[in-house]
Amino acid sequence: MGxxxxxxxxxxxxxxxKQTSEPAWLKDSRLKAFESYxxxxxxxxxxxxxxxxEVDALDLSTLNVVVNDSKEKKAAKEPAVITAAxxxxxxxxxxxxxxxxxxxxxxxxxxxxxxxxIFCSLKTALAQHADLLSKYLAxxxxxxxxxxxxxxxxLMNQSLFNSGAFLYVPKNVVLESPVLNVLSSGxxxxxxxxxxxxxIVEQGAKAEFVNLCTADKHKTTGESQALxxxxxxxxxxxxxxxxxxxxxxxxxxxxxxxVSRVYNEVKKDGSLHAxxxxxxxxxxxxxxxxxxxxxxxxxxxxxxxxxxGNERYSFNTIQDHIAPDTSSTINFRVALKDSSSSAYLxxxxxxxxxxxTDSYQSNKNLLLGSNAHADSIPKxxxxxxxVKCAHGATVGPADKEQIFYLMSRGLSSxxxxxxxxxxxxxxxxxSCPVDGAGDWINSLVADKIHS
Amino acid sequence: MAAREPLLKIEDLWxxxxxxxxxxGVNLTINPGEVHAIMGRNGSGKSTLSYTLMGHPRYHxxxxxxxxxxxxxxxxPPDERAxxxxxxxxxxxxxxxxxxxxxxxxxxxxxxxxKEIPVKEFRQELKAQMALLEVKDEFLSRYIxxxxxxxxxxxxxxxxxxxxxxxxxxxxxxxxxxxxxxxxVVSTGINTLATEETAVLxxxxxxxxxxxxxxxFVHVFQSGQIVKTGGSELSEELEERGYDWVTQELTxxxxx
Numbered sequence: 091m092g093x094x095x096x097x098x099x100x101x102x103x104x105x106x107x108k109q110t111s112e113p114a115w116l117k118d119s120r121l122k123a124f125e126s127y128x129x130x131x132x133x134x135x136x137x138x139x140x141x142x143x144e145v146d147a148l149d150l151s152t153l154n155v156v157v158n159d160s161k162e163k164k165a166a167k168e169p170a171v172i173t174a175a176x177x178x179x180x181x182x183x184x185x186x187x188x189x190x191x192x193x194x195x196x197x198x199x200x201x202x203x204x205x206x207x208i209f210c211s212l213k214t215a216l217a218q219h220a221d222l223l224s225k226y227l228a229x230x231x232x233x234x235x236x237x238x239x240x241x242x243x244x245l246m247n248q249s250l251f252n253s254g255a256f257l258y259v260p261k262n263v264v265l266e267s268p269v270l271n272v273l274s275s276g277x278x279x280x281x282x283x284x285x286x287x288x289x290i291v292e293q294g295a296k297a298e299f300v301n302l303c304t305a306d307k308h309k310t311t312g313e314s315q316a317l318x319x320x321x322x323x324x325x326x327x328x329x330x331x332x333x334x335x336x337x338x339x340x341x342x343x344x345x346x347x348x349v350s351r352v353y354n355e356v357k358k359d360g361s362l363h364a365x366x367x368x369x370x371x372x373x374x375x376x377x378x379x380x381x382x383x384x385x386x387x388x389x390x391x392x393x394x395x396x397x398x399g400n401e402r403y404s405f406n407t408i409q410d411h412i413a414p415d416t417s418s419t420i421n422f423r424v425a426l427k428d429s430s431s432s433a434y435l436x437x438x439x440x441x442x443x444x445x446x447t448d449s450y451q452s453n454k455n456l457l458l459g460s461n462a463h464a465d466s467i468p469k470x471x472x473x474x475x476x477v478k479c480a481h482g483a484t485v486g487p488a489d490k491e492q493i494f495y496l497m498s499r500g501l502s503s504x505x506x507x508x509x510x511x512x513x514x515x516x517x518x519x520x521s522c523p524v525d526g527a528g529d530w531i532n533s534l535v536a537d538k539i540h541s
Numbered sequence: 542m543a544a545r546e547p548l549l550k551i552e553d554l555w556x557x558x559x560x561x562x563x564x565x566g567v568n569l570t571i572n573p574g575e576v577h578a579i580m581g582r583n584g585s586g587k588s589t590l591s592y593t594l595m596g597h598p599r600y601h602x603x604x605x606x607x608x609x610x611x612x613x614x615x616x617x618p619p620d621e622r623a624x625x626x627x628x629x630x631x632x633x634x635x636x637x638x639x640x641x642x643x644x645x646x647x648x649x650x651x652x653x654x655x656k657e658i659p660v661k662e663f664r665q666e667l668k669a670q671m672a673l674l675e676v677k678d679e680f681l682s683r684y685i686x687x688x689x690x691x692x693x694x695x696x697x698x699x700x701x702x703x704x705x706x707x708x709x710x711x712x713x714x715x716x717x718x719x720x721x722x723x724x725x726v727v728s729t730g731i732n733t734l735a736t737e738e739t740a741v742l743x744x745x746x747x748x749x750x751x752x753x754x755x756x757x758f759v760h761v762f763q764s765g766q767i768v769k770t771g772g773s774e775l776s777e778e779l780e781e782r783g784y785d786w787v788t789q790e791l792t793x794x795x796x797x
Contacts, residue, residue: 490598495635497619498595498628499645499701500652506620509648513639513684520639 095154098246098282100124102155106252109159113220119229123248130242139237142404142433142465143375148317148347153282156190158253162211165194171304172196172272178530179300184209185270186255190281193253208258209269212286215256222258226288226327233325235353235379236408243349243375247323251286254322259295261329268298268337268524275305279316279345286323289336293329293357298524299336305343317345317372324352328360330384335523336364339534342371344399352378356416359386363523367531368395368403369538379408382416392518393422394531396511396538397430397462408437409451411444411477420451423518425511426462427539436481437469444474451481456514458488458507508539546611548573548740549594549709554605556593563589565765566605571709574737578751579744580776581762582784587744588632590762591713594742595629596622610708623653626708630698630715636686642697643667643681646704653705670703674730691718699730710734711742716750728753748780761787 107117133140187194255271328334348371380389409418424432440447455464466483496506519531549571556564563586593600596619702710735741759775760767
């Protein structure tokens with residue numbers, strides 16, 4: 091980074107729109123979002139949706155906005171982080187690898203991407219498929235999830251996003267294996283990154299998408315207390331009779347404030363599976379809203395959170411049953427070591443029209459550290475009268491009898507704890523529809539427990 | 542000297558749980574390869590003895606000693622006792638959802654034997670023991686004791702003992718809740734286990750299992766103590782006459 095701090099300012103928006111061949115409507119949209127951004131105060135923990143986040147600790151004026159001006163290139167060599175992921179997910183899968191300085195694409199010429207499938211960086215997509223994207227990104231077509239209402243961080247992403255990925259799967263095209271999008275926030279501190287991912291699975295199509303956010307952790311420990319921001323937006327659109335399996339894995343550095351906003355939309359008889367795996371960061375603030383817009387739409391949302399040190403996690407899920415005959419399940423599992431903490435707020439919303447909704451929500455918290463803390467808050471907003479909604483939550487330490495049982499078989503208390511935690515998560519990840527994801531997640535979880 | 546050293550020597554063992562004395566001066570010596578049965582009523586403290594031997598943190602030793610292989614183990618954590626060759630088949634094995642039986646068995650055998658066992662070798666060994674205990678293959682991919690029937694839980698306990706090959710296997714009411722067929726299968730497992738290398742301490746409420754597993758010694762447990770010791774004929778006497786006569790013999794006035 092140069093000596094001048096490229097703070098969050100209108101100049102950055104101008105810079106982004108200038109250096110890319112973005113359509114005019116997007117430029118307007120960015121500027122409008124930035125105007126609103128300036129008007130809205132930074133959230134504080136008095137705001138309902140930010141109550142569980144220590145947002146005051148982040149000084150926005152110290153952040154250097156990363157304006158990634160590099161062109162998408164074919165990867166010369168597969169990055170190690172990709173190789174590690176592909177060891178479980180399957181070799182030669184198409185991937186995009188983004189760092190603050192570069193965007194590389196690999197295995198994209200594989201057969202998977204014939205049949206009109208588009209998988210590229212969002213920047214490339216905006217240059218080449220602007221019309222297609224306008225249906226989802228033009229201001230009049232933007233969805234309006236709860237987290238988008240007067241939210242400074244949402245507007246920040248809307249005006250400044252300049253990296254990320256785009257997947258488009260046309261009608262009736264079936265992708266049998268996943269595509270991979272990896273963002274590495276690199277070694278630098280005091281940076282702000284704004285990724286955006288758009289996934290469109292058209293009618294009758296099928297896709298699997300793996301999103302991985304990671305950091306070079308070696309350089310960010312020790313002296314450096316300067317915080318970085320990764321503020322991302324993910325939007326998925328699942329068409330009628332379509333199916334999307336989405337896996338989001340994040341493992342940020344200990345100085346990263348990560349804000350992640352996910353909006354999912356499912357149409358008639360479509361089905362969405364989305365697993366979120368959160369393995370690290372200074373604070374993680376994540377909102378996941380799923381709108382079941384047409385009859386027969388189904389969603390299956392799962393979460394795995396493994397906290398350590400002083401990490402703070404705040405997850406907010408909303409299942410919005412807009413149409414009749416829709417169903418959703420949520421299964422969030424949180425294990426907290428040391429002094430880490432988590433707040434899970436799960437809302438099931440059923441509109442007046444949402445008759446015969448079938449919804450289930452479960453949140454289990456395993457407190458491993460003596461100073462770990464977890465809150466679980468279910469919220470039901472039901473306006474229809476013929477619905478099936480169930481929810482359950484537990485918070486408690488690891489079962490002492492389980493630990494004794496395992497230790498009586500020769501396992502140390504640490505080994506016993508590790509086995510219990512992986513077992514606790516396995517119930518959620520094992521049946522993850524993305525091939526190989528279960529084993530991959532188990533190994534990432536094991537790595538974090540050992541660290 | 543070494544050859545004559547007892548495997549386990551419990552002397553004047555006093556144990557309390559949450560401040561309440563349960564064991565009140567237990568004395569017991571087990572030599573390598575011997576089969577001992579401890580019989581007694583429910584609530585007499587039999588299970589407390591088994592948990593204390595394995596090192597459950599809830600049980601506090603207030604007095605006495607447990608010498609295993611010549612070393613006091615009263616302060617050792619359970620995993621170190623296991624590594625020294627002590628093992629406990631639980632009366633109520635705990636379910637651990639999400640942890641598959643096969644993963645667990647490998648981890649446990651590796652920990653106790655102190656080295657990685659080649660997958661193929663381990664498989665072969667496992668299959669042989671499973672056949673003996675009439676355990677189906679699908680058992681391995683299930684989660685530990687999760688949704689297991691009473692009989693399945695006990696078979697898994699014995700399966701672990703046969704893999705871990707401890708110097709002393711403590712079997713806590715392994716016979717309880719088993720129908721006659723399961724009891725026979727489990728007994729076969731115990732008899733395979735009981736060799737010169739493995740001594741067995743069988744804790745039971747009923748004489749029934751002793752029709753299949755012949756103990757060298759039978760001890761009667763009462764009010765936190767071993768009050769009578771005999772050969773295998775003692776168990777038959779207990780079956781016929783109940784426990785009351787032991788009580789009366791000990792307290793001639795008939796006041797327990």
